[in-house]
Amino acid sequence: MAARRSVQPVYSMCVQPAFIIGTNNEDGTANFAPITWVSVTQEKEEGYLLVISMFGTKRTKENVRRTGIFSANLVSRDMLPLMDFFGTRHARDGLKDVSGCRVVRGETLDVPVLDESRWVYECRVKKEVQTGLSSTFFCEILNIQLDKRLSCRDTFDVDLTVLDPVIYSGKYHSLGTLLGEIGDFLPGG
Numbered sequence: 001m002a003a004r005r006s007v008q009p010v011y012s013m014c015v016q017p018a019f020i021i022g023t024n025n026e027d028g029t030a031n032f033a034p035i036t037w038v039s040v041t042q043e044k045e046e047g048y049l050l051v052i053s054m055f056g057t058k059r060t061k062e063n064v065r066r067t068g069i070f071s072a073n074l075v076s077r078d079m080l081p082l083m084d085f086f087g088t089r090h091a092r093d094g095l096k097d098v099s100g101c102r103v104v105r106g107e108t109l110d111v112p113v114l115d116e117s118r119w120v121y122e123c124r125v126k127k128e129v130q131t132g133l134s135s136t137f138f139c140e141i142l143n144i145q146l147d148k149r150l151s152c153r154d155t156f157d158v159d160l161t162v163l164d165p166v167i168y169s170g171k172y173h174s175l176g177t178l179l180g181e182i183g184d185f186l187p188g189g
C-alpha cells in the first residue's frame with residue numbers, strides 16, 4: 001500500500017490533457033487560449049461529446065457562447081511556447097498576436113485551427129451547465145483531424161507517443177512509454 005497522508009482539499013490535479021481552444025472573435029479574428037479542464041462523455045452508442053470547462057470571464061467563454069463552435073487543438077511538447085504565449089494573455093487586454101503560428105480554418109466548421117496541432121477536434125456546443133462562476137460545455141465532435149503518422153485501427157488504438165502530448169498538473173509534463181493494451185495486465189495476459 002502507498003504511504004499516504006490526508007491534506008486540505010485545495011488541489012485540482014486530475015492529470016489534465018493540454019488543449020488550446022480556438023474561437024472566432026466578433027470581428028472575425030481568431031482567438032486562442034489554453035484549457036486543460038477537458039474530458040469526454042457519451043450520450044448514445046455512436047459518437048462522443050467533448051466536455052470543456054471554463055472559469056470566470058474570458059473571451060474564449062464569450063466566443064464559445066456566442067458562436068457555439070470552436071476547435072480544440074491538442075498541445076504537443078513542441079507547442080509549449082504557444083501554450084504559454086496564449087495562456088499569459090487575456091483577449092480583453094488586446095487582440096492576441098497570432099503571427100507566431102500558422103492558423104488555418106477547420107475542415108467541417110468555420111473555426112480557427114492551429115496548423116501545428118497533431119490532433120484537432122472541431123466542436124459544436126450541445127449543452128451548457130453553469131456551476132457558480134464556471135461554465136461546462138458538452139459539445140458534439142463534428143470532425144477530428146489526425147496527424148497522418150497515426151494509424152488507428154479502432155477507437156481504443158491511439159498511440160499517444162506519436163502525439164507527444166503535454167500533460168498538466170499545475171506544471172507541464174510529458175508522457176513516458178506505451179505500456180500495453182486493456183487486458184495485458186490480467187493474469188496470463
Ligand SMILES: Cc1cc2nc3c(=O)[nH]c(=O)nc-3n(C[C@H](O)[C@H](O)[C@H](O)COP(=O)(O)O)c2cc1C
Nearest residue numbers: 033034035036037054055058059060087089090091
Ligand atoms: C496551462 C493552462 C491551463 C489553463 N486551463 C484553463 C481551464 O481549464 N479553464 C479555464 O477557465 N482557464 C484555463 N486557463 C486560463 C486561460 O487560458 C486564461 O485565462 C486565458 O488568458 C484566457 O484567454 P482569453 O481571454 O483569450 O479567453 C489555463 C491557462 C493555462 C496557462
